[in-house]
Amino acid sequence: MVRQEMPTQPAAERVKNFNEVALGYTSEQAVTEAKRCLQCKKPRCMKGCPVEIDIPGFIAKIAKEDFLGAIKHIKQKNSLPAICGRVCPQETQCEQLCVLGKKSEPIAIGRLERFVADYEVQQGNIEIPKITSRLNKKVAVVGSGPSGLTVASDLAKLGYNVTVFEALHKSGGVLSYGIPEFRLPKSIVDREVEYIQKLGVEIRKNFVVGRLMTVDELLDDSYKAIYLANGAGLPKFLNIPGENLIGVYSANEFLTRVNLMKAYLFPDHDTPVKIGKRVAVFGGGNVAMDSARVAKRLGAEEVYIVYRRSKEEMPARKEESEHAEEEGIIFKFLTNPVEIIGDEEGKVAALKSIAMELGEPDESGRRRPIPIKDSEFVIEMDTVVVAIGQGANPLVGSTTKNLKISDRGYIIADEEEGQTSRKEIFAGGDIVTGAATVISAMGAGRKAAIGIDKYLKNRS
Amino acid sequence: MAYKIMEKEELSSDVKLLKVKAPLVAKKALAGQFIILRIDESGERIPLTMAQTDKEQGLVTIIFQEVGKTTNQLGALEIGDEILDFVGPLGKPTHVEHLGTVICVGGGIGVAPIYPIASAFHKKGSNLISIIGARTKKLLILEKEMKEISDQLYVTTDDGSYGFHGFVTEMLQKLIDDGLTIDMVMAIGPVPMMQAVCKLTKSYNLKTMVSLNPIMIDGTGMCGGCRVSVGGKTQFACVDGPEFDGHLVDFVELRKRQGTFRNQENKSTKKYDQECRLKSKL
Ligand SMILES: Cc1cc2nc3c(=O)[nH]c(=O)nc-3n(C[C@H](O)[C@H](O)[C@H](O)COP(=O)(O)OP(=O)(O)OC[C@H]3O[C@@H](n4cnc5c(N)ncnc54)[C@H](O)[C@@H]3O)c2cc1C
Ligand SMILES: Cc1cc2nc3c(=O)[nH]c(=O)nc-3n(C[C@H](O)[C@H](O)[C@H](O)COP(=O)(O)OP(=O)(O)OC[C@H]3O[C@@H](n4cnc5c(N)ncnc54)[C@H](O)[C@@H]3O)c2cc1C
Ligand code: SF4
Ligand code: SF4
Ligand code: FES
Numbered sequence: 001m002v003r004q005e006m007p008t009q010p011a012a013e014r015v016k017n018f019n020e021v022a023l024g025y026t027s028e029q030a031v032t033e034a035k036r037c038l039q040c041k042k043p044r045c046m047k048g049c050p051v052e053i054d055i056p057g058f059i060a061k062i063a064k065e066d067f068l069g070a071i072k073h074i075k076q077k078n079s080l081p082a083i084c085g086r087v088c089p090q091e092t093q094c095e096q097l098c099v100l101g102k103k104s105e106p107i108a109i110g111r112l113e114r115f116v117a118d119y120e121v122q123q124g125n126i127e128i129p130k131i132t133s134r135l136n137k138k139v140a141v142v143g144s145g146p147s148g149l150t151v152a153s154d155l156a157k158l159g160y161n162v163t164v165f166e167a168l169h170k171s172g173g174v175l176s177y178g179i180p181e182f183r184l185p186k187s188i189v190d191r192e193v194e195y196i197q198k199l200g201v202e203i204r205k206n207f208v209v210g211r212l213m214t215v216d217e218l219l220d221d222s223y224k225a226i227y228l229a230n231g232a233g234l235p236k237f238l239n240i241p242g243e244n245l246i247g248v249y250s251a252n253e254f255l256t257r258v259n260l261m262k263a264y265l266f267p268d269h270d271t272p273v274k275i276g277k278r279v280a281v282f283g284g285g286n287v288a289m290d291s292a293r294v295a296k297r298l299g300a301e302e303v304y305i306v307y308r309r310s311k312e313e314m315p316a317r318k319e320e321s322e323h324a325e326e327e328g329i330i331f332k333f334l335t336n337p338v339e340i341i342g343d344e345e346g347k348v349a350a351l352k353s354i355a356m357e358l359g360e361p362d363e364s365g366r367r368r369p370i371p372i373k374d375s376e377f378v379i380e381m382d383t384v385v386v387a388i389g390q391g392a393n394p395l396v397g398s399t400t401k402n403l404k405i406s407d408r409g410y411i412i413a414d415e416e417e418g419q420t421s422r423k424e425i426f427a428g429g430d431i432v433t434g435a436a437t438v439i440s441a442m443g444a445g446r447k448a449a450i451g452i453d454k455y456l457k458n459r460s
Numbered sequence: 461m462a463y464k465i466m467e468k469e470e471l472s473s474d475v476k477l478l479k480v481k482a483p484l485v486a487k488k489a490l491a492g493q494f495i496i497l498r499i500d501e502s503g504e505r506i507p508l509t510m511a512q513t514d515k516e517q518g519l520v521t522i523i524f525q526e527v528g529k530t531t532n533q534l535g536a537l538e539i540g541d542e543i544l545d546f547v548g549p550l551g552k553p554t555h556v557e558h559l560g561t562v563i564c565v566g567g568g569i570g571v572a573p574i575y576p577i578a579s580a581f582h583k584k585g586s587n588l589i590s591i592i593g594a595r596t597k598k599l600l601i602l603e604k605e606m607k608e609i610s611d612q613l614y615v616t617t618d619d620g621s622y623g624f625h626g627f628v629t630e631m632l633q634k635l636i637d638d639g640l641t642i643d644m645v646m647a648i649g650p651v652p653m654m655q656a657v658c659k660l661t662k663s664y665n666l667k668t669m670v671s672l673n674p675i676m677i678d679g680t681g682m683c684g685g686c687r688v689s690v691g692g693k694t695q696f697a698c699v700d701g702p703e704f705d706g707h708l709v710d711f712v713e714l715r716k717r718q719g720t721f722r723n724q725e726n727k728s729t730k731k732y733d734q735e736c737r738l739k740s741k742l
Contacts, residue, residue, distance in 0.1 A: 167680050169498055169505075169545040177682075206547035208680055212488055233682040237694065244694060244713055246720045250684035256677055261504065267731050270504035270529055271677075272724030346716035393681050395699065 003105040004033040011326040015296050018181045018264055021323055022086070025108075027065070030115045034062035037107050040099060045109060048097040050443030051150075053077045055094060055109055062112055068123065071116040078113075079153040079196065080146060080442065082121070082188045083175060085114025088439045089317045121191060128198045133159040137456055140165060140223040142209045142396060145173020146438045147429025148229035149196050150445030151452070156199040158453055163223070165207040170260060173231050175438070177260035178252070180290050182297070183320070186259075210399040215425065224459075225424050225452045228411060229445065232430035234391040238282065242340030243386070247276060247348035251287045251387035258294050276382025277301045280351050282337055283387035284314035289321055291385040292329045300383070303329050308336040308356050308369040334358070336371060340384055351381040390435045400425070410434060417451025418444060426452055462542035463497075466519060471601040474526045475569060476535045477511070483518030485510075485548045491580035492554030492671065492703055494573075495520065496679045498545040499533055506530050507676045507698075509573035510548065511602075520548075523572035523601065529728040536736075550679040551702045554669075556580040559643040561587040563635065564610075565628050565657055567649025568594055571602045573671055574648045575609075581646075582609040589640075590614070591631045593649075597622035629656045642666050647706060651715045658706035670706035672697045674717055689713050 007023040008014075014021050025033065037059045045055045053074055061070035074081045088094070090110040098106035120126060139155050141148045144166040152162045170176045172189040197203060209215060215226055235250030237243050249257075254273070257263040261271035279295040281288050284307035295303045305324070307314060310333045314321055325331070332353070339352040355375035358367035392409035404412040404421035411420060411427040418426040428444025430436055467479035485495060494509045512521035526532045537543070554577045562581045566574035571592045582588045588609065593616035594600040600615065600622065607613045614631050615623030624631055628649070636642070645668040647657040654670045661668040674686045674697050681699035688697050691708035695701060 167547070167682075168678065169547070206545050208547060208550065211549055212484055233680070235682070235684040237684070239694075244687055244689060244717065246716060253677065253683035253685040256683050261677070262502070265502075266724065267728045269502040270728060272721040272728070274721060274724065346713065395681060 001032070001036050003036070003108055004029045004111070006108070006111055008323075011323075011328070014182065015327050018297055020185050021182050022319075024118055025111055025115045027067070027119075030062055030067075030112055031065060033108050033112060034059045036100065037063070038099065044097040044099055045094045045107070048094040050093070050439045051078050051446055053094075053113075058116070059107065059109075059112060062116060067116050067119045071120045072127065074113060074116065078442070079150060080192050080438075081113050082117035083146070083184060083192060084439055084442070085110045085112075085117055086184050086188075087179060087317075089437060091318050093439065126195060128195070129157060131157060131159055131200065135159040135161070137161060138163065138223045139452060139456075140218045140226040141229060142215070142226065143167075143173060143229040143231055143429070143431075144171035144193070144203055145229055145231050145429060145441060146175060147231075147441035147445040148173070148227065149193065150442040151227045151229065151428070151449045152201045153196045153199055154446060154449030155452060156196070156201045158449070160453075160456075162201045164201060164203045165209050165218075166203060166205045167208040168260065169205050171203050171205065177256045178287065178290070180255065180259055180294050182293070183290065208395070210395040215396065215400040215403075219424060224456055225426065227418070227445070227448055227452065228396055228420075228425065228427035228431060229429045229441070230393065230396045230431050232390040232392055232410075232435045234393040234409075235386070236389045236391055237386055238337060238388060240337060240339055242342055242348070245340055245342040245348045246346050247274070247382055248340060248384045248386065251281075251283070251291045251385055252390070254291055254385045255287070255294065258298070264294075264298060273298065274383070275300050276348075278304075278379075278381050279383040279385065280304045280306050280337070280379070280381050281385045281387055282306050283389070284309065284316060285387065285389070286316050286320055287389075288387035289316045289324045289329075291387050293324055293327055295383070295385065296327055296329065304332050304379070305329055306332045306335050306337055306351070306353060308334065309366060310334055310358060313366045334369065336369065338376065340381075341378070348382050348384055349380070350378050351384065352376055352378045390430070392431060392434070396431075408434070414451075416447060417454070418448030419451055419455070423455065462544055463546040465537055465539055465541050465543070466517075468537075468539050471523065472599050474535075475523060475599070475601050476526065477521060477523045478534070478537070479514075479519045479521050480543060480546060481518055482520045482546050482548075485546065486513040486515050486518050486520050489513040489520065489549040490553035491556060491576040493549035493551045494679075494702065495522070495546055495548030496550060496676065497522075497534075497543050497547070499530065499537070500544050503533075503544065504530050505545070505677055505679070507550070507673070507679060509576070509671075511572045511575055520546075523569070525569040528725050529732045532729070532732060547679065551698060552700070554580060554646075554703060556584055558584045559586045561589060561640065561642050563632065563642055563645045564588065564590045565632060565645060565647040565649070566590070566592045566606075567628050567647075567653040568599065569601070570647075570649030570653070571600075571606065574646065575602055575605060577646055577648075578606065579609050586643075587611050589635065591616065591628045593617065593628040593631075595619065627656070628653065629660050632657065632660060636660075636664055636666075644669065646670075651711055651718065654706060654709075655711040658709070658711070662707050668706040669703050670709060671702045672704060672709065672714060673702065674714060675720060
């Protein structure tokens with residue numbers, strides 16, 4: 001039996017709207033796909049899931065058409081299943097390890113997870129677990145991205161009083177401001193956030209930790225422990241000439257305008273975004289794919305992904321780069337931008353790049369791109385989006401006393417339980433690992449909840 | 461939690477003052493810092509300096525010029541109305557120390573942000589000389605307040621309708637010519653004004669700080685939209701600033717970047733005006 005295809009909006013249609021691209025399995029498809037699972041005694045797939053979902057367990061329930069049972073089973077381990085089912089890079093995680101992948105195609109674990117999560121919502125009654133013990137102890141969480149939301153929900157279930165402090169006016173972190181509507185509808189993020197609030201977690205928005213209150217002030221204030229999940233929200237630039245021209249955005253700015261501020265609905269929403277006819281996006285990760293596909297939907301005629309390595313090295317989820325290709329995004333591999341050329345008004349006019357070739361592998365294990373001499377070329381361009389990665393925002397780390405920070409600005413935390421150089425402060429997600437994945441940020445939150453619980457129980 | 465408007469005042473035909481209930485922000489605010497607000501669900505995030513804070517009452521004063529959609533909409537709000545989002549304090553506070561003589565130069569709406577900074581220098585016991593200017597008398601704001609805290613206050617108007625006839629820079633030039641020993645100049649106002657002040661003070665090697673107002677979104681260093689070139693290096697005004705050494709700022713770039721969305725802004729303002737007219741007809 002073959003893997004069930006995911007129904008999608010046709011490419012020609014979807015580049016004209018911001019509606020979700022992948023439409024989700026029907027019940028029949030889900031059951032058919034679930035029946036392919038071998039129900040391995042030693043399920044390899046689970047090793048690939050950072051939050052250790054009992055994958056064969058929930059799939060068995062789908063096969064028996066017990067969809068609500070399946071979602072309940074998943075939620076024991078993962079409070080954001082509708083999100084993970086959509087955005088996890090399954091091909092390098094759970095699905096990569098599925099035994100079926102050796103001979104044919106792995107089980108579509110993510111799609112099944114998404115299916116039951118969506119099914120539950122359509123049923124209307126989302127079950128809120130009863131919280132049996134109240135500990136009357138306050139824990140603070142900085143940042144409402146996936147890592148912060150996970151630690152908050154786990155601690156709330158254990159009976160802690162949890163407050164999440166969020167700098168923006170909306171919860172969700174990258175899920176809200178970064179990942180576009182057509183890949184992760186914001187109603188789903190809102191729904192998951194609501195679920196966590198129903199567990200008793202308080203979310204205080206418009207609260208910039210490090211400015212309004214420091215971590216130390218929060219700890220003095222009555223919080224017994226704190227979890228830092230402020231993400232890797234510092235846009236990197238290439239530092240090439242012309243990067244401050246009009247029409248050059250960091251991916252964070254571009255995506256924040258469009259996703260968080262809904263610039264695609266301008267002027268009904270007040271935040272503008274300007275997009276030209278020809279757009280170049282620097283980078284080859286999810287952020288670059290999202291930026292390119294957003295640009296296309298905003299009406300750009302030609303959108304280029306300019307990536308200095310080759311297709312094989314692209315870190316984006318496979319599904320996203322395939323979708324981008326279908327949507328007519330033009331890939332310029334082995335190409336490195338060297339200068340953005342402006343006109344008299346200070347607007348982007350053209351992009352100068354150099355061709356690259358691959359040399360020996362570098363510390364990341366990928367082959368190092370090397371410029372080919374005298375191979376510079378210029379393409380006309382009017383918009384540039386720089387999506388080459390994020391670094392650590394220093395605001396929280398630098399305002400917290402005696403907190404150990406790495407050379408690159410990331411908070412140093414124990415890998416097992418997230419404890420930092422200060423025992424009452426825990427940290428996890430992108431602010432510890434650097435830009436990574438939703439599920440790894442959640443995994444860190446899960447482990448830290450255990451760590452924080454242990455720490456607070458030992459203390460009392 | 462929404463943020464309630466407790467007081468409102470019209471300072472000139474298009475400049476309004478609002479006192480907003482935001483106790484935590486008021487408690488933490490320092491001179492030179494700003495807030496970002498968003499009026500409603502479809503609103504834009506815009507930065508405004510905290511012109512004053514009342515820690516006891518928990519109030520933050522904002523003073524703004526109605527230049528486009530959001531500031532006009534804000535100006536139309538009344539006492540008792542609420543602002544959906546109001547986040548701060550943002551930006552680095554002014555480095556305030558006791559100095560011999562400080563000159564604070566405020567142009568147009570720039571008087572609003574310079575007021576708390578001037579107050580802070582005054583409180584530190586520095587000799588504070590202020591120059592405030594406007595295009596015409598009607599547009600002059602905070603004269604009384606500035607007078608109270610300044611050791612000397614000079615007022616200029618471009619058209620001579622009040623005070624010294626000329627630009628703030630001409631007044632500054634006069635003070636320099638008079639042989640005054642000046643330790644620092646702080647200038648806030650429209651970019652051309654700050655640029656002119658810096659050009660003047662540079663030739664006398666007078667340390668000059670300016671507060672920059674590029675387009676911002678988050679105000680936490682996340683988007684990079686507020687980047688400015690200072691001394692050839694890219695800085696994020698919302699977290700590295702908003703104050704910078706004026707002699708190092710690339711004002712030309714700043715001015716160009718401020719105009720990035722001009723077409724869209726005009727469209728948005730026009731739409732808002734039409735909607736207002738429609739409403740007033742009903
Ligand atoms: C465009 C884009 C696409 C992506 N696509 C995928 C994908 O398809 N699959 C995948 O697995 N991963 C993807 N990622 C990566 C993934 O989103 C991140 O790894 C993940 O969100 C990290 O979670 P986090 O909780 O550590 O931080 P974040 O999600 O970054 O959340 C941090 C939160 O902390 C808040 N904060 C920051 N500073 C403060 C402060 N001082 N005070 C209070 N709050 C603060 C921020 O506003 C934010 O809400 C993508 C990332 C981007 C940018
Ligand atoms: C740190 C800082 C402090 C400021 N303090 C004050 C103040 O105390 N009083 C005051 O009147 N003004 C202040 N401003 C300027 C104020 O933010 C803009 O006037 C306002 O955003 C205009 O919005 P609008 O929708 O009414 O006008 P629009 O028609 O949208 O824009 C008019 C012009 O305002 C600027 N602008 C637009 N959107 C933004 C934005 N999101 N961020 C920054 N600038 C923008 C642009 O240069 C634009 O051309 C400050 C700006 C900054 C960066
Ligand atoms: S959470 Fe992600 S990694 Fe884990 S099973 Fe689901 S899709 Fe796979
Ligand atoms: S490895 Fe694949 S076949 Fe085996 S249990 Fe996991 S999903 Fe099913
Ligand atoms: S406003 Fe986004 S980084 Fe400054």
